[in-house]
Amino acid sequence: MSNVLVIGASGQIGKQATQKLLNAGHNVTALLRNKDKISDITHSALSVYEQDLEDDFSAAFEGCDSVVFCAGSGGNTGPEKTLLIDLWAARNAVEYAREANIQQFVMVSSVGSDDPDAIDSPIKPYLVAKHMADEHLRNSGLNYTILRPGSLTDEPGTEYVQELVPSNDEARTIPREDVATAIMYSVDNPKAYNRIYGLFTGDQPLKAVIQ
């Protein structure tokens, strides 16, 4: 079990990931802007660290083994925040992780971010930001795990996914809960090091795909 920093822990994926990581026995540091947003989770292994991601948040990395970046979480926040959070805060998180000798960096990315030109969509600017953040992570020397979920839904998780889906198939969906479960299976798991997973609902057990 390890000390996990969850960046963006009050988001729709982040909160479920925090809960699942705690249930799995990890210690979690939840990094978020407003601690009231996570007041419904109470657990002795949870620490909360309040910090705006547009400022320096390097102190949160102290004593952590793994980092999960799930801030931002969508293409609907406007392109200025896309540049400042989805791209720059993610880039800074990678740099802070390097300086703190973090063992593993789990990035929640997006379907389509491998090739933003393949999609004719209003979210292309968002995919550009995710692509460049993923590239920065892959070049960082850190052990990385990149999760690229399809279109997100609020359905209950099924824990079944489909491998080998064309990565620009925007029609494919996945519940946010399954993304959170994929985070939980990835953390502290050397088999997930330096791997990129597409996540789409399908017929293969998620646990077997990642572990």
Added chain:
Amino acid sequence: MSNVLVIGASGQIGKQATQKLLNAGHNVTALLRNKDKISDITHSALSVYEQDLEDDFSAAFEGCDSVVFCAGSGGNTGPEKTLLIDLWAARNAVEYAREANIQQFVMVSSVGSDDPDAIDSPIKPYLVAKHMADEHLRNSGLNYTILRPGSLTDEPGTEYVQELVPSNDEARTIPREDVATAIMYSVDNPKAYNRIYGLFTGDQPLKAVIQ
């Protein structure tokens, strides 16, 4: 003398750079969205290639030795275009240059883009995009020349600059004409390979600084 592709040749810097490169004896391919915007330059060594930078523009690189990227040109176009042009089109230009075995890539960047966190300014999202584009170029294996001018003015060029200025000093200015002159001195000049130049008006001859 070489074959130079100028990307963004109808911009305020691009047009002056095109003229200076032609005057210096180079062949220039001017890549722009609307060829009417460069109809005031007529020269037998000028070819015009009309293409939107949001589409595939790789064909323009054929037969070129050097590439100059000066599209975008400012922080005032809105953050969506910042992502699509200043970041993604610049990234794609680097990839096309690699595929075409281009000898040198000259990037017009900006003061402050080395460390966007050092500036508390509304143009921070723009500096993030320029930083990541510069990083992609530096990691590309291409011979790069990165120009980081101060605040741009429309004054006539002086051809005198200042070295060793703190790179986040936004108050320092430089005429666009001097940036165009710096491009001209950089192209086809091995001494400018893998160098980053801050450009601010000062008392040192620009030609000596670059050549």
